[in-house]
Amino acid sequence: xxxxxxxxxxxxxxxxxxxxxxxxxxxxRTGGKVVxxxxxxxxxxIAHAAGALPVVIQENREPDTHGRNLLAEFYCGYTRNIADxxxxxxxxxxxxxxxxxxxxxxxxxxxVVRFESPEKPMYFGHLPTSLGDSWTPEDARKMxxxxxxxxxxxxxxxxxxxxxxxxxxxxxxxxRLLREIFEARRSGNAQFTAEQMQVLVKSSxxxxxxxxxxxxxxxxxxxxxxxxxxxxxxxxxxxxxxxPKPELLRAIEDCGALVVDDDLFTGMRYISTDVPEDVDAVxxxxxxxxxxxxxxxxxxxxxxEADWEDYLLNSIxxxxxxxxxxxxxxxxxxxxxxxxxxxxxxxxxGVPHLLIETEHEGVPEENVRTRVEALVERIRRNQLVxx
Numbered sequence: 491x492x493x494x495x496x497x498x499x500x501x502x503x504x505x506x507x508x509x510x511x512x513x514x515x516x517x518x519r520t521g522g523k524v525v526x527x528x529x530x531x532x533x534x535x536i537a538h539a540a541g542a543l544p545v546v547i548q549e550n551r552e553p554d555t556h557g558r559n560l561l562a563e564f565y566c567g568y569t570r571n572i573a574d575x576x577x578x579x580x581x582x583x584x585x586x587x588x589x590x591x592x593x594x595x596x597x598x599x600x601x602v603v604r605f606e607s608p609e610k611p612m613y614f615g616h617l618p619t620s621l622g623d624s625w626t627p628e629d630a631r632k633m634x635x636x637x638x639x640x641x642x643x644x645x646x647x648x649x650x651x652x653x654x655x656x657x658x659x660x661x662x663x664x665x666r667l668l669r670e671i672f673e674a675r676r677s678g679n680a681q682f683t684a685e686q687m688q689v690l691v692k693s694s695x696x697x698x699x700x701x702x703x704x705x706x707x708x709x710x711x712x713x714x715x716x717x718x719x720x721x722x723x724x725x726x727x728x729x730x731x732x733x734p735k736p737e738l739l740r741a742i743e744d745c746g747a748l749v750v751d752d753d754l755f756t757g758m759r760y761i762s763t764d765v766p767e768d769v770d771a772v773x774x775x776x777x778x779x780x781x782x783x784x785x786x787x788x789x790x791x792x793x794x795e796a797d798w799e800d801y802l803l804n805s806i807x808x809x810x811x812x813x814x815x816x817x818x819x820x821x822x823x824x825x826x827x828x829x830x831x832x833x834x835x836x837x838x839x840g841v842p843h844l845l846i847e848t849e850h851e852g853v854p855e856e857n858v859r860t861r862v863e864a865l866v867e868r869i870r871r872n873q874l875v876x877x
Contacts, residue, residue: 495712502693526584529731539653540645546695567850569599576606586611621793631776654771679715684739684749725811726752745862751809762786789828799835813842
């Protein structure tokens with residue numbers, strides 16, 4: 491990587507490493523309010539239109555201590571870390587919280603946040619999870635309208651249609667630029683590691699979008715095409731609510747593999763869908779929510795016309811991936827229930843795959859390396875047999 495590209499990536503990497511520090515600096519600089527949004531479906535455009543900074547709350551790097559007794563051990567690592575952060579006061583930097591998803595474990599973490607910060611507004615609006623019913627579009631629209639009204643009350647002034655339309659355009663531009671890099675990686679011409687791709691998306695979840703877009707343009711300008719090499723091309727799938735740990739991504743690519751595509755939340759899932767700009771803004775946000783599951787199906791939603799395994803197989807064909815690593819957050823029930831369908835589809839297609847469970851507390855790097863090395867070796871042997 492060139493020194494100029496490394497310099498362009500540096501400020502984004504700094505934010506991805508320490509999101510809280512950015513939030514504090516932004517508040518000091520602007521005097522504005524910061525909205526903590528829980529994954530995955532709250533539209534940040536609404537908070538942006540209200541003049542606030544929407545931040546997708548990230549898992550931090552600290553070991554859980556204070557919060558360990560606040561949620562049961564069978565809650566996922568992300569939710570237990572949220573509870574721990576609330577207990578330690580790390581979430582005090584947020585002025586309010588918005589939640590749009592109906593994950594039972596996440597609701598438990600939100601209850602802890604509510605208990606630890608009773609003075610902070612906490613808004614829970616449940617978007618419908620059954621997307622194929624006749625009543626779904628209207629219910630989703632009502633919820634988006636409710637989000638807009640609640641945000642206006644939080645900000646102290648109504649969110650205007652003009653402001654919302656502007657924010658939608660700002661967010662769309664940021665998503666388009668990120669997808670440009672993802673497309674380049676998929677075609678084999680991008681020089682970014684899986685860890686650096688995560689930096690690009692994670693920093694977008696935290697930073698002011700216009701500022702992030704300016705820095706992203708610099709990264710794109712400094713990036714160069716790189717020739718393909720003989721590394722095994724892998725696809726990463728899963729991890730709905732938070733970013734896999736960087737050391738896990740490094741361990742995977744250290745084994746002679748190159749990640750060429752993903753459907754991770756801190757990846758393609760976050761940037762898969764733009765909000766329409768040619769219709770009423772609230773209708774557009776409703777359409778964005780419904781279309782996301784078509785563009786990239788999710789195990790937490792129900793829509794019979796879209797299957798995650800079909801999307802995965804098509805993505806493998808499109809990216810030329812030779813194998814799949816499924817990153818399953820331990821105790822993530824929707825993913826655990828859906829995984830057998832994915833495994834069946836991959837087996838029927840003959841795609842080599844590996845399941846890795848992840849937790850908040852540490853990464854068993856040597857164990858991961860051994861298993862990924864075995865997957866890479868199996869793929870290489872299959873190549874030799876076919877040739």
